[in-house]
Amino acid sequence: xxxxxxxxxxxxxxxxxxxxxxxxxxxxxxxxxxxxxxxxxxxxxxxxxxxxxxxxxxxxxxxxxxxxxxxxxxxxxxxxxxxxxxxxxxxxxxxxxxxxxxxxxxxxxxxxxxxxxxxxxxxxxxxxxxxxxxxxxxxxxxxxxxxxxxxxxxxxxxxxxxxxxxxxxxxxxxxxxxxxxxxxxxxxxxxxxxxxxxxxxxxxxxxxxxxxxxxxxxxxxxxxxxxxxxxxxxxxxxxxxxxxxxxxxxxxxxxxxxxxxxxxxxxxxxxxxxxxxxxxxxxxxxxxxxxxxxxxxxxxxxxxxxxxxxxxxxxxxxxxxxxxxxxxxxxxxxxxxxxxxxxxxxxxxxxxxxxxxxxxxxxxxxxxxxxxxxxx
Ligand SMILES: [Zn+2]
Ligand SMILES: [Zn+2]
Numbered sequence: 567x568x569x570x571x572x573x574x575x576x577x578x579x580x581x582x583x584x585x586x587x588x589x590x591x592x593x594x595x596x597x598x599x600x601x602x603x604x605x606x607x608x609x610x611x612x613x614x615x616x617x618x619x620x621x622x623x624x625x626x627x628x629x630x631x632x633x634x635x636x637x638x639x640x641x642x643x644x645x646x647x648x649x650x651x652x653x654x655x656x657x658x659x660x661x662x663x664x665x666x667x668x669x670x671x672x673x674x675x676x677x678x679x680x681x682x683x684x685x686x687x688x689x690x691x692x693x694x695x696x697x698x699x700x701x702x703x704x705x706x707x708x709x710x711x712x713x714x715x716x717x718x719x720x721x722x723x724x725x726x727x728x729x730x731x732x733x734x735x736x737x738x739x740x741x742x743x744x745x746x747x748x749x750x751x752x753x754x755x756x757x758x759x760x761x762x763x764x765x766x767x768x769x770x771x772x773x774x775x776x777x778x779x780x781x782x783x784x785x786x787x788x789x790x791x792x793x794x795x796x797x798x799x800x801x802x803x804x805x806x807x808x809x810x811x812x813x814x815x816x817x818x819x820x821x822x823x824x825x826x827x828x829x830x831x832x833x834x835x836x837x838x839x840x841x842x843x844x845x846x847x848x849x850x851x852x853x854x855x856x857x858x859x860x861x862x863x864x865x866x867x868x869x870x871x872x873x874x875x876x877x878x879x880x881x882x883x884x885x886x887x888x889x890x891x892x893x894x895x896x897x898x899x900x901x902x903x904x905x906x907x908x909x910x911x912x913x914x915x916x917x918x919x920x921x922x923x924x925x926x927x928x929x930x931x932x933x934x935x936x937x938x939x940x941x942x
Pocket of ligand 1: 729760
């Protein structure tokens with residue numbers, strides 16, 4: 567593994583999936599499911615609005631469950647841990663979260679609610695440092711303006727369907743052998759709309775909803791990461807039944823890549839390619855930084871490629887409510903010239919012999935390197 571790769575692995579500090587779910591390594595499938603459900607209820611974003619810690623816990627729980635509830639993935643995890651060959655089972659972007667239905671989790675049914683919507687939205691890297699007030703435009707089913715959502719051209723032309731009481735669905739109970747099975751069907755008299763309409767509106771054909779373009783304003787807070795979702799309560803689809811409430815709009819944020827930083831939570835990682843002379847003599851490099859103050863990287867004399875320099879407190883904010891910031895870790899790299907002129911070659915040849923004398927014999931060198939690598 568390259569020193570760079572080793573560093574990334576070490577910095578990720580991912581928690582053990584069993585610890586996340588608070589179960590032992592030999593937990594049964596039922597225990598896994600039970601623990602997941604109770605934790606997911608506790609940390610579900612619906613129960614903890616505007617709590618980024620609960621949100622990240624929720625995501626962690628989901629990820630652990632996604633792996634441990636799948637026997638094959640669980641086996642791989644038991645053998646390799648987080649460092650499994652072939653990379654993350656969730657692809658190069660890592661775990662992105664899955665949709666877990668609130669209704670499923672809490673055993674509630676709310677049929678008269680409009681659909682939730684999910685849109686993806688990309689923000690510049692700098693938003694993770696400073697936060698950002700942003701907006702986007704979406705096409706969404708809202709109450710039809712012509713009939714004011716009633717679905718009818720005339721006042722009182724729309725009434726709640728008595729068969730389904732406005733739910734639009736009816737449950738049919740049937741027996742399959744000894745089992746009662748509940749099948750949910752669209753209500754026939756109202757064709758699933760939950761209302762009976764006379765003289766239907768010509769704009770929305772009686773649905774009461776029409777596709778409208780709306781602008782949504784929202785704020786992205788410092789520390790935001792790709793995959794984070796903002797929940798805009800009531801900004802999803804209008805309900806298709808008269809007494810319902812609108813769904814929610816989720817905005818999934820994608821933070822664009824920085825020119826040179828890789829990101830690990832609030833910590834940033836970069837490689838700094840230097841000439842042989844800079845590594846040997848030491849140097850100070852100043853580069854523009856995300857907090858608009860130059861980042862000064864002091865490279866000590868006798869540095870080697872692969873060594874790292876960590877600058878604390880200059881990474882990203884930990885979250886919106888904290889003034890603390892992560893660190894910047896710089897991995898030193900050697901950049902040899904692609905082309906050397908004859909005169910440069912001659913100068914390097916001149917110092918080669920002298921250099922050989924200033925470092926140990928080749929075998930001692932190899933041995934020392936191995937020892938220091940192993941004791942790291
Ligand atoms: Zn009905
Ligand atoms: Zn209408």
